[in-house]
Amino acid sequence: MRLSEVLEALSGSLKKYINDSDPNLTGIQMDSRKVKPGDLFVAISGFQIDGHQFIQEAIDKGAAAVIGEHDLELAVPYIQVFDSRLALGRAASAYYHHPSRKHTVIGVTGTNGKTTVSYILKHILEHAGRSCSLLGTVSYIINDEVYKPSNTTPDALQIQELMAASNDEFVVLEVSSHALKQYRIEGLELDYGLFTNLSHDHLDYHPTIEDYFEAKTLMYNYMKQEGSAVVSKLCEWGDKLADLLSAKEIPVYSMGDHESDDLKIENIKLNGATRFEVRVGGVVYPLTLPSPGLHNVYNAAMAFLTAIKIGIHPDVIAEALKTFPGVPGRFEMIPHPDGATFIVDYAHTTDAIEYCLHAAQEHDAAKIKHIFGFRGERDKTKREDMVRASAEMSDEFILTFDDLNGVSVEEMENELKELNDRFGMNKGRIITDRTLAIQEAWENANPGEWILITGKGPEEYQTMYELPTTSDKDTLLYLQKQQEKEKIIG
Numbered sequence: 001m002r003l004s005e006v007l008e009a010l011s012g013s014l015k016k017y018i019n020d021s022d023p024n025l026t027g028i029q030m031d032s033r034k035v036k037p038g039d040l041f042v043a044i045s046g047f048q049i050d051g052h053q054f055i056q057e058a059i060d061k062g063a064a065a066v067i068g069e070h071d072l073e074l075a076v077p078y079i080q081v082f083d084s085r086l087a088l089g090r091a092a093s094a095y096y097h098h099p100s101r102k103h104t105v106i107g108v109t110g111t112n113g114k115t116t117v118s119y120i121l122k123h124i125l126e127h128a129g130r131s132c133s134l135l136g137t138v139s140y141i142i143n144d145e146v147y148k149p150s151n152t153t154p155d156a157l158q159i160q161e162l163m164a165a166s167n168d169e170f171v172v173l174e175v176s177s178h179a180l181k182q183y184r185i186e187g188l189e190l191d192y193g194l195f196t197n198l199s200h201d202h203l204d205y206h207p208t209i210e211d212y213f214e215a216k217t218l219m220y221n222y223m224k225q226e227g228s229a230v231v232s233k234l235c236e237w238g239d240k241l242a243d244l245l246s247a248k249e250i251p252v253y254s255m256g257d258h259e260s261d262d263l264k265i266e267n268i269k270l271n272g273a274t275r276f277e278v279r280v281g282g283v284v285y286p287l288t289l290p291s292p293g294l295h296n297v298y299n300a301a302m303a304f305l306t307a308i309k310i311g312i313h314p315d316v317i318a319e320a321l322k323t324f325p326g327v328p329g330r331f332e333m334i335p336h337p338d339g340a341t342f343i344v345d346y347a348h349t350t351d352a353i354e355y356c357l358h359a360a361q362e363h364d365a366a367k368i369k370h371i372f373g374f375r376g377e378r379d380k381t382k383r384e385d386m387v388r389a390s391a392e393m394s395d396e397f398i399l400t401f402d403d404l405n406g407v408s409v410e411e412m413e414n415e416l417k418e419l420n421d422r423f424g425m426n427k428g429r430i431i432t433d434r435t436l437a438i439q440e441a442w443e444n445a446n447p448g449e450w451i452l453i454t455g456k457g458p459e460e461y462q463t464m465y466e467l468p469t470t471s472d473k474d475t476l477l478y479l480q481k482q483q484e485k486e487k488i489i490g
């Protein structure tokens with residue numbers, strides 16, 4: 001593709017370009033280390049490092065042209081723009097011939113539930129015989145090939161590459177607030193924009209919750225002409241969003257408690273299999289979902305409403321929900337041989353912790369034990385509410401390590417002690433080694449107890465622990481095996 005064709009997509013974001021040649025481009029890169037002859041190199045002013053430092057390296061490797069924000073004169077055509085991340089999205093979309101136009105694209109944003117809603121939707125679509133790619137926290141799945149994700153929402157270049165590579169009819173992607181602020185979905189065009197909920201998270205990145213909300217609303221700047229929003233009004237921010245979108249004349253399908261909402265949830269039963277009804281257009285549909293918890297009722301209802309709008313028959317959706325296999329590390333159950341239930345879950349906000357512990361309560365847990373910690377170098381302001389929630393809703397809890405992310409062992413241990421002293425209501429203990437905390441709970445588990453281990457979900461440990469295991473689930477399976485071995489020997 002000629003540089004001039006990419007430039008057409010940059011109009012409005014161009015600051016300066018002296019048109020002296022029009023090289024043929026054979027690729028786009030935002031990382032100088034990956035540049036090959038003929039590539040367009042986009043220099044990003046990053047959080048860690050300024051990509052403009054690597055322009056010469058990119059030229060030496062054969063870059064045919066460069067995009068950047070600084071005022072420079074280079075040996076190859078240089079396009080100065082107001083914002084390189086925004087230009088990257090537009091340039092990549094143009095380079096890959098606007099691939100989102102060939103798919104039905106569903107963006108899912110919100111604090112919690114993005115991954116789960118995305119997986120439920122993919123499951124419904126596939127049950128209906130339609131093909132679906134998925135980009136999110138757990139994996140990127142394109143044409144049934146599974147890739148390890150770099151971010152929840154990939155960078156703009158990767159998104160366009162993956163969209164172009166996908167032969168699937170649908171693409172469901174999780175859209176994080178970081179991605180929106182960093183223009184990672186610039187150049188993308190969405191058919192549906194889903195909003196699950198908003199609660200306290202990421203206030204290390206966003207100065208206020210209002211700023212966090214504003215970031216989420218940016219997703220709706222990327223709707224196709226005929227695109228529509230699916231919004232949960234079960235959270236007050238959803239109400240606010242629906243008003244905003246209506247003012248912009250974006251059609252909104254809402255789920256909520258009012259007669260005017262497009263979907264209303266009724267008759268929820270959480271004990272045993274999750275059963276509930278949804279009322280849509282005056283018709284009531286009884287639904288069953290294998291995944292426990294009220295939060296999963298909301299996730300399934302949002303997927304149901306979206307699938308209806310896509311045109312999937314309600315009976316097909318209902319059948320699909322019955323067989324939804326769940327998402328790795330989201331309320332994943334591992335039974336203890338003595339009759340206790342261990343849960344691995346990715347809850348890392350107060351809201352999510354409350355939903356998880358509530359799910360255990362609804363299952364008449366004889367006792368609820370909770371094991372969790374806090375990610376180093378991430379939003380510290382949510383920690384006290386997480387401890388409060390656990391203290392109020394569990395019978396006892398153990399504070400342990402999550403990823404330290406460079407924070408020292410002493411600093412995190414002190415933080416855990418202080419939080420426990422101030423907000424733990426005398427229910428908490430500290431066992432810093434995560435595997436030993438789980439082992440302790442395993443060895444002391446009693447019939448009917450529910451032990452919830454939250455925060456890491458399916459993620460691998462980044463800290464070296466005592467037991468030779470790689471994740472919370474792996475630790476539980478290891479303990480299970482050890483116990484079986486001991487039984488055989490003993």
Ligand SMILES: CC(=O)N[C@H]1[C@@H](OP(=O)(O)OP(=O)(O)OC[C@H]2O[C@@H](n3ccc(=O)[nH]c3=O)[C@H](O)[C@@H]2O)O[C@H](CO)[C@@H](O)[C@@H]1O[C@H](C)C(=O)N[C@@H](C)C(=O)N[C@H](CCC(=O)O)C(=O)O
Nearest residue numbers: 030031032044046047048049051054151152153155176178
């Ligand atoms: C803080 C943050 O969001 N950082 C994101 C940002 O990276 P950055 O600006 O720090 O990049 P940088 O390292 O400074 O590099 C700047 C530029 O120099 C280039 N470079 C660098 C070295 C070199 O030799 N040559 C070169 O050209 C780099 O390729 C880059 O283009 O832009 C990158 C590309 O899009 C992201 O991958 C990266 O996400 C990091 C890994 C991250 O951890 N982000 C988290 C906070 C995040 O985004 N999380 C959300 C989910 C949140 C949730 O809901 O839980 C997500 O979407 O994943």
Ligand SMILES: Nc1ncnc2c1ncn2[C@@H]1O[C@H](COP(=O)(O)OP(=O)(O)OP(=O)(O)O)[C@@H](O)[C@H]1O
Nearest residue numbers: 111112113114115116137295298330345346347352
């Ligand atoms: N609708 C919901 N409301 C509140 N909490 C939820 C909801 N759905 C899931 N959760 C909780 O949040 C955790 C993360 O769920 P999920 O991965 O679906 O969300 P997410 O938005 O993709 O989060 P992340 O972007 O951090 O991966 C779950 O393990 C569960 O504890």
